[in-house]
Amino acid sequence: MVRLLRRRITSSALPLLVVILGVFFLARLTGDPANLYLPLSATDEMREAFAARHGFDQPVLVQFGDYLVQLAHLDFGESLRTTQPAAEAVLQAFPATLQLAGVTMVLAVAGAVVVGSLAAYRPNSPADRIAGFLSSTAASMPDFWFAIMGVLVFAVTLGWLPTSGSLGPAAWVLPVATLLIRPFGVLVQVVRAAMVSALSAPYVKVARSKGAGEARVVFAHALRNAAAPALTVAGDLSIGLVNGAVVVETIFGWPGIGKLMIDSILQRDFALLQAAVLLTAVTIFLLNILIDIGYALLDARVRQGATA
Structure with a gap:
């Protein structure tokens, strides 16, 4: 397990560095913040003072070096x-995104386990076909x-x-859906x-021959062995929820990290954007670690491969 974690952490270091590089340099392509934070009548001296106060008067590479030191x-x-x-x-905005993604993922997993298991119990039955049609429509x-x-x-x-906000149960319905x-x-x-x-x-045939009930066969014996691929996909989807929250939070005015990113881009708030993207990247990195641990706990072959 330790070897698996060490290998996963090492392989994730480069993408994390790419994220840091990308967000720093791409953010500065959005324009000069002085154009937003100073009046149109601002003199050259006012612009120079603004740039010096925030470190924008230095070459970009020097700014990046200072950022790494910070x-x-x-x-x-x-x-x-x-x-x-x-x-x-x-950190004030991120809990709202985690709450939204967490509630969504719990409902998605619980609903999918019930519907998917019932559909698999009678393959090609009307219930299976309805579930297949609805799931295909929802996925696309x-x-x-x-x-x-x-x-x-x-x-x-x-x-x-309500059209926006996060106060009250009704405000959760559309974003979660x-x-x-x-x-x-x-x-x-x-x-x-x-x-x-x-x-x-x-x-499963052995369990049935020993008199196990159908509910126990489906939700205890079969589901446990079918959980590994579902866990992997659920983990990937959880990561996608954190990223996809940008669109949802913008549409519904949800006070989370996604809306904060969009606002910081529009306002050329470089420090805020860099912090938001970096925290999101670290969260995704930690989610990947947790997925690997869960997958290893469910599948002994993964644990044996990690120790080989």
């Missing part, structure tokens, strides 16, 4: 717009289109749900395929 001291700089420490602003549904249609129908036309639909569709297909294979395995 990172080594866990200093992410200050927001240009609010003068608040960037790390503090990001564009998030942004579903979100816009949800706002149009349930918020604007019917007035049942938008993030839920694709992972649910994908996981139903994965669980169904894995369960069809598991239910035809010899150990």
Whole structure:
């Protein structure tokens, strides 16, 4: 297990460095922050003073070196717009994204396990065909289109749900439904395929011959062995939820890391953008580690390969 973790951490170091490089240099292609934070009548002296105060008067490579030194001291700089420490602003917004992604993933996994298992129990039955049609439709549904249609129908036309915000249970319905639909569709297909294979395995026939009930056979014996591929896909989808939250949070005004990124790009708030992207990248890195650990715990072959 230790060797597996060491190899995973080493392989993730380069992508993390690429993220740091990319966000730093690409952010500066958005333009000069002075054009947003200074009046149109600002003199050259005012622009030079603004650049010197925030370190923009130095060559880009020098700025990047200073940024790396700050990172080594866990200093992410200050927001240009609010003068608040960037790390503090990001940490305030990130829990909202984690809550949204967490609730969505729990509902998606729970629903997919039930629907996928029932569909696999009777292959090619009407229930299986309905589940296959609905899951395929959900898996191919564009998030942004579903979100816009949800706002149009349930918020604007019917007035049942709020168009934005995060206060109250009703405000959670559309964001969660938008993030839920694709992972649910994908996981139903994965669980169904894995369960069809598991239910035809010899150990299932032995369990039935010993008098085990069908519910125990499906949800205890077969599901445990079918969980490994579902866990891998669920982990990948969880990572996608963190990234996909950018669109959902922007549409619904959800006060999370996605909306913070979009706002910082529009406001050319470099320090805030860098901190938000870096924290997201580290979170994805940690999620990958947890997925590998879970997969190793479920599959002894992975543990044996890691120690070989």
